[in-house]
Amino acid sequence: MNTTNYDIVVIGSGPGGYVSAIRSAQLGYKVALVEKYDTLGGTCTNVGCVPAKALLDSSEHYHKADAQFKAHGIKLSAMELDFNQFIHRKNEVVKQNALGLVYLMKKNKIDVHYGLGSFIDATHLKVSSDKEEQVLTSKYFVIATGSKPSSLPGIIIDKKRIISSTESLSLPSQPASMVIIGGGVIGVELASVYARIGTKVTILEYADSLIPSMDRDLGKALQKSLTGLSIDIHLSSKVQTAVNTGEAAVVGYLDKDGKQQELVADYCLVAVGRRAYTDGLNLQAARVEAEKNGKIKVNNTLQTTTPNIYAIGDVISGPMLAHKAEEEGTLVAEVIHGLKPHMNYNLIPGVVYTWPEVAGVGATEEELKAKGIVYRVGKFPYMASARARASMDTEGFVKVLVAEAYNEVLGVHVIGPRAADVIGQAVVGMAHETTADEMAHLSYAHPTYSEALKDAFLMASGKGAINI
Incomplete structure (x- = not known):
């Protein structure tokens, strides 16, 4: 059985895993990435975020062609859906993303080992595949094995019906x-x-x-x-x-x-929902403890109960989001390197890629009420947005929640066109503690979807909306 030595071994090649591996390599460490399946990218790239968005975009094009093109002056006849091509395009998107990850591993000189990783002890990991078994030794390990779909009691997912x-x-x-x-x-x-x-x-x-x-x-x-x-x-x-x-x-x-x-x-x-996936890792051999819900127990630097082993992403507490896992992957690499990184979990946006899209960051109105926090609401409808009317995407609104004290922005919630992109500006503002007044008096390009943010902040500041 072959044995190879590394500084850092990352188990799982999803967004958290591959980002952690790349950042570790950038900091000068000898890094290996272990992946159970035969393609890199984990759930997000292969059977989650990326393929779902590919199908969402394809279906939205079909829907717009059917429901809106006539209003744009575009006439179609005998329109039909080629379902095989519908799925094939999604597969090609997934393939290109997975190939991109292979390139990034080579570029950053990261060794990739395909097979099931299982701890022998806190410094040795056995990797088993159909072809071979090998042992990787490492000073540090990062567990990034993600999650699997959950079910309900008594309901068996047979993968058929x-x-x-x-x-x-x-x-x-x-x-x-x-x-x-x-x-x-x-x-x-x-x-x-x-x-x-x-x-x-x-x-x-x-x-x-x-x-x-x-x-x-x-x-x-x-x-x-x-x-x-x-x-x-x-x-x-x-x-x-x-x-x-x-x-x-x-x-x-x-x-x-x-x-x-x-x-x-x-x-x-x-x-x-989804459950943390640690099957086969043999966490007990490395003395890594799990919570009652199956998630791995970590401290504020994402260190497990075994000091040289860290865990990130869906296998630990917090929202199961690819971008949350990415930030944690970077944080762990920098903690190991002796840096002092920081994550503000309150500023991780959540997004739903329906159309209109849905996005939110910070506190919800229900949370503020439960805590007894005094706040103001600014709400602006996309129906009043010139850009939204031009694209026939007038469903939804921007809603901002602002503290009475100091005009602090407590939460921003958007349902409307390109909400997933619009929310980014709110995240930046909140990260730098920009007040509602300051957010309202930034210059927003006209006409854009993000102008709805400006008007919502104006309304929360006691001023009327000024854009259409």
């Missing part, structure tokens, strides 16, 4: 109908993909709002938008069973009134 988000990205043909269990980020995004191309979609959500972790106004507005796509949405619904009958999936649930209901569809997509 009862599927997870992974299978939903590569169906063999367009389904006529789909029931989605879960109205969180994954559920509403995939509901958008399939509803836009003509699949009959029903969402069953246990909470009384879609995207329940975000500001409640965003969930209400998104529900209205998705209903406009003919998606049936059932809130306060408790799913009890999901059965593969061979030709269909049958889902049983209690509705908001406690009455037993049943739905039949081609597929049942289980989108109720």
